[in-house]
Amino acid sequence: MKKYWKFISILVVILLSIGTFYVKSATSEENHPEFVIKTQSGDAKEIEPLILDGYYSDTSTMNYKSTNVKISSEGSTYERRSFLDQIIGQPPAVIKVYQEKYRSFMRGKGTNVNSFSETDQVLAYADVDYKTDSFHSHDFTFPISILNKEDGSVQSFTVEIPDSENMDYAFMEDVQMIEDELYLITNNMIRSSESSYDEKHVYTIDLNNQTITNDETLSQVPEGQEGNHVVAEIIRTSPTEANDHLILLQKEIKVIHDPESYREEVVKQEVISYNLATKEKESIPMSDLPIDSELSFFDGSSIYFIGVEEQEIVVSPYHLADGKAGEEYRLQLSGDADHGSAPMTTIKDGKLYLSGMQINPKLNMNATDVIVADVKTGEILFKGQITLDDSEATNQYELYLHEMLVE
Template sequence: MRKYWKSMAIVIGIVLGIGTFYVNSAMSAENYPDFAIQTLSGDPEEVESLVLDGSYIISSPANYVSTDLKITAQGSSYHSRSFLDRIIGYYPTVIKELQEEHRTFMRGKHPMVNLFFEDNEFLAYAYADHRISSLGPNNFNFEISVLNKADDKVNSFTLEVPDEENVNHVFVIDVQLVEDTIYIITQNMMRNNEGFNDEMHIYEIDLVSQELTNNEALLKYTQWNEDIHTHIQLVENSPTAANKHIILLKMEEAMMEAAESIRVTDSKQEIIFYNLATKENETVNVPGLSLEENQLSFVEGSTIYFTRIEEQELIITPYRLGENQVDQDFRIQLQATIENEPLQIPMISVKEGKLYVVSYQMDSNSNGDVVVVDIQTGKTLFEGQIALETSSEEQGKFELYLNEIYIN
């Protein structure tokens, strides 16, 4: 019996720890406040489909409480994650809904939004798997599954990643489905004679024959080259939405090593547009617009949108790709400010021609902005704030961090 006492003590400790976790969560839940999206102007129906996910935090020398919450037009609800969920991590709302609607298909899939594509007919998934040996990663394969929603049939197969002997890593960053072709956009680390280089890559796979039909490196670059750091970002609106083109933001920063840190001495940005149908790419030059001052924030159809902050205004500049035209700015007055912190560009999402703007953060001294704008006209359809439904001194200090906008 003695040789088992350590194992028994560990098990008892885990059980007590989990029990304490749930007791503390239940006791704390009684004091959680109610948040609401309050209307300042416009039509409240514009936020009926809006879902905000975030974290509510109370931090003091004597206590620390953090729990997940969801805020909608109907109010707020708290959903403390289980002990296991907190270890595994956060699942985006898109993944949660896919798991509920297509439970069988989603079983065993990695819960990352960028691995999925969905439209009215299909739900597609692609993942780059590999093995680890004493020589490092090898045996790279694409795991591909496509669900036909009409008959619930699933087309699943595996393909070897080409040029596997020179591949050190493959990260899937987007999946697109156009007719019978699935496009897998990846960021690859490739071996070469001098070490490693990076590639933004695109693979085309025919779903009928289950064969690779095209394999192309969109960009080749080195992340760290002497004192230059290069970063490539895929720009999109909804990760699961259908797009017939790819927009990449290339950023180069010149770095200088100081006494105790590394600082950026110069930077430049470049926008690259790639058409999936024609396989043509071009560098986008936006006339009269500085990319250092304007952030490329989102895409809607063939229009890309830049944002910047001026005092308390969010300024949005649309640029139509096909016509090489910058449209009129539209301005959104922001109300919320965090004391002693600069105003940041808020969370932005677009759906069905409407722009949703939501503050990332609020606290016990400030509310959060919620604005809905018609992106065709620039007209503000709704202006409101995330605020406590009832405020009192007993509530004390808190912080609210929002990490996701979801529109049903």
């Protein structure tokens, strides 16, 4: 009987601890300050589709605890983090929207944004699944589900990944839907008797026949020379907009060791444009590209290099249609915002959305910028700052923003 009382006592302690946690969370929620996006110039309607996700931390006490906060044109809302959320983290904002709108379809799906593709008619999902044993990974497959938004029907099936005998691992980098074909872009780690290396693959899935009709190696990442290493990445696009092109950036990086640190220097880089429908691959001449900036975004027709120079955001477009670099433009940031660190950026419907990532009064960062600009011309459509509402007086806090969503 004693062992049961011991078990009951432990259970009571656990329940009381969890209850105390939620009571404290609910109580502290009432004291959370109101963050607003104050308009400095332009039309405030431009930020109505913008949602920023982050964490708020009260630093006035030793109880240093962060709370989820969502900031939009309507102000700030706080969301209590469940015990499970604090262990495994919350899903990205896009995934949360899908979970709310398509609850049944999203059941059992992963939270990798790159596994989804959305059009006006469908929401498509694909992932990589495989088995492992003590020796190696095997039986690689693609579990695929397509939701028809109009009638709510779901098409689900699984296809085997071809030529996967020498694969150690694979993960989904992008999913694109064009008419009745699904394109899955993966990073496959290949092992051989002499070495291992990465390959970027593009698999074409015929949805009517539920088969793989094409498997193309977009790039093979070789081992670097003389201690250099090579990286290849698919350039970011909007997760809710389909594109018939992929943009791949491949760099060879040299590691330079200084007496007390080390730094990296790009020795060679190549930009590859790949048309999913025609299977045409084209190398973009690097002489036409601003290599000092980061290759940041692809909107389906143009590539955008976005860099930071002191208090300016430098945007350099490259247009695929005519194969020419566009005119560079600059966006001025406020002097007290983020001390020159790179902001979050995304592009949608011909507009560039930009937001700083941090407010910390102790570091003299009392606000952070929000800018909406015409992505082609750089004309500023809205400029404002995230700051505390005028009625708030505290300066013992930190705000860190980590995700931007444009609905």
